[in-house]
Amino acid sequence: MTKQKRHHGDLYEALIVAGIELMEAGGPEALSLRKCAARAGVSHAAPAHHFNGVVSLKAAIVARSYGIFTKTMQAHREGISEPRARLIAICEGYLAFSREHNALFRFMFQPFADEAAQINPPILQELEARSAAAYDELAQACAAFAPVGGQARGTETLVWSLVHGYAMLFASREGSETPHGRPPDFAQILPEFQRL
Amino acid sequence: MTKQKRHHGDLYEALIVAGIELMEAGGPEALSLRKCAARAGVSHAAPAHHFNGVVSLKAAIVARSYGIFTKTMQAHREGISEPRARLIAICEGYLAFSREHNALFRFMFQPFADEAAQINPPILQELEARSAAAYDELAQACAAFAPVGGQARGTETLVWSLVHGYAMLFASREGSETPHGRPPDFAQILPEFQRL
DNA sequence: TGTACATCAGTGAACGCGCGTTCACTGATGTAC
DNA sequence: TGTACATCAGTGAACGCGCGTTCACTGATGTAC
Numbered sequence: 001m002t003k004q005k006r007h008h009g010d011l012y013e014a015l016i017v018a019g020i021e022l023m024e025a026g027g028p029e030a031l032s033l034r035k036c037a038a039r040a041g042v043s044h045a046a047p048a049h050h051f052n053g054v055v056s057l058k059a060a061i062v063a064r065s066y067g068i069f070t071k072t073m074q075a076h077r078e079g080i081s082e083p084r085a086r087l088i089a090i091c092e093g094y095l096a097f098s099r100e101h102n103a104l105f106r107f108m109f110q111p112f113a114d115e116a117a118q119i120n121p122p123i124l125q126e127l128e129a130r131s132a133a134a135y136d137e138l139a140q141a142c143a144a145f146a147p148v149g150g151q152a153r154g155t156e157t158l159v160w161s162l163v164h165g166y167a168m169l170f171a172s173r174e175g176s177e178t179p180h181g182r183p184p185d186f187a188q189i190l191p192e193f194q195r196l
Numbered sequence: 197m198t199k200q201k202r203h204h205g206d207l208y209e210a211l212i213v214a215g216i217e218l219m220e221a222g223g224p225e226a227l228s229l230r231k232c233a234a235r236a237g238v239s240h241a242a243p244a245h246h247f248n249g250v251v252s253l254k255a256a257i258v259a260r261s262y263g264i265f266t267k268t269m270q271a272h273r274e275g276i277s278e279p280r281a282r283l284i285a286i287c288e289g290y291l292a293f294s295r296e297h298n299a300l301f302r303f304m305f306q307p308f309a310d311e312a313a314q315i316n317p318p319i320l321q322e323l324e325a326r327s328a329a330a331y332d333e334l335a336q337a338c339a340a341f342a343p344v345g346g347q348a349r350g351t352e353t354l355v356w357s358l359v360h361g362y363a364m365l366f367a368s369r370e371g372s373e374t375p376h377g378r379p380p381d382f383a384q385i386l387p388e389f390q391r392l
Numbered sequence: 393t394g395t396a397c398a399t400c401a402g403t404g405a406a407c408g409c410g411c412g413t414t415c416a417c418t419g420a421t422g423t424a425c
Numbered sequence: 426t427g428t429a430c431a432t433c434a435g436t437g438a439a440c441g442c443g444c445g446t447t448c449a450c451t452g453a454t455g456t457a458c
Contacts, residue, residue: 007454011402027310044445048447084392145392153380155388157362158358161357161366165356165357169360172307183349190354190392229412230412238436239435239437244413244414245435246434249413250411
């Protein structure tokens with residue numbers, strides 16, 4: 001009944017979605033142009049018309065991931081105006097993303113400097129813009145804690161390091177990889193700073 | 197003059213060293229059994245007599261890396277007894293390792309649960325022991341800050357997350373990947389906690 | 393509205409590559425006597 | 426000290442695999458007239 005279309009319609013989009021699904025199912029190793037093409041229901045040579053190489057597809061996937069990342073943080077902070085609660089909510093969003101999209105999360109933060117030259121420029125631009133937008137989300141929540149008339153850079157670095165480390169160490173696939181059982185919740189460890 | 201030896205002597209060791217050098221030179225992607233064998237000056241089939249598969253070699257490399265990691269932290273804390281200075285020194289060691297062996301550092305903390313079954317049991321045991329020893333180094337330095345008669349688990353989690361996140365975010369190959377230039381030094385961001 | 397045609401997103405075959413692993417083998421090592 | 430021999434760490438060829446990429450092609454799409 002449904003006539004077989006020769007043209008896919010939006011293969012560019014479909015390849016990104018397929019790539020994300022592949023990574024979430026099998027980690028970064030599971031990603032390949034051929035598997036993305038297969039999952040999008042297209043021959044393995046088709047992607048070449050949309051991406052100038054596998055590196056650009058990877059970059060597009062990372063860019064997309066940053067978009068989801070930012071949206072997750074925004075969803076968590078929505079409606080919260082008290083500065084400290086808002087900052088913690090954003091961190092919870094950060095951690096939620098790292099849990100729910102663990103493979104993407106790890107992939108996003110892998111260094112790619114040596115491959116950057118192979119990325120299609122508009123894709124690289126989008127990647128950088130979305131990455132900056134994610135950082136902004138956190139930075140804006142930190143602004144409330146800056147010294148009057150001063151920079152919040154130190155606070156940003158502190159909070160980002162803390163939440164990122166917590167995510168990397170404890171938000172992996174099962175949460176069972178840590179040697180000592182379930183770690184304390186993120187919000188619970190913050191007061192520990194008074195001891196140091 | 198030097199007679200060509202058929203037997204290598206300690207190929208097991210040489211393969212691990214070769215693997216570490218390969219990873220440090222070209223990242224995790226650059227590691228393969230064949231390249232390790234070539235670098236050790238041996239045919240590509242030789243490693244099969246020492247490792248029951250590439251996964252075990254990788255695990256042995258990670259185990260070795262944890263050893264270097266622990267030694268680096270110990271070297272930094274040596275001779276320092278004041279608790280806070282000692283804890284910071286260990287963090288500096290943590291960061292030094294992450295800078296000087298960035299590829300190893302990232303590789304060590306990659307999830308491998310799905311491959312664990314393929315690791316030769318004694319190698320897996322060694323890996324777990326060395327990983328625990330590294331954690332102990334940090335945990336012992338945290339003990340001084342535990343509530344009297346209480347657990348230091350919260351402090352450990354806080355400090356580990358913070359230093360690990362900082363390492364992951366800012367200690368990558370060049371240090372130039374961060375979007376906003378050089379971040380504040382680790383020791384400088386600690387006091388920022390008072391603002392939160 | 394109908395027709396000619398340029399465009400271009402698909403196909404399927406083919407390429408060369410590096411990989412892990414297996415296999416029969418060989419020859420150095422080191423032990424038993 | 427000398428000899429026979431078992432062991433086993435190496436070799437080199439071969440396997441099948443999945444990969445990215447190129448190529449000539451084809452046929453659907455959509456525009457110009």
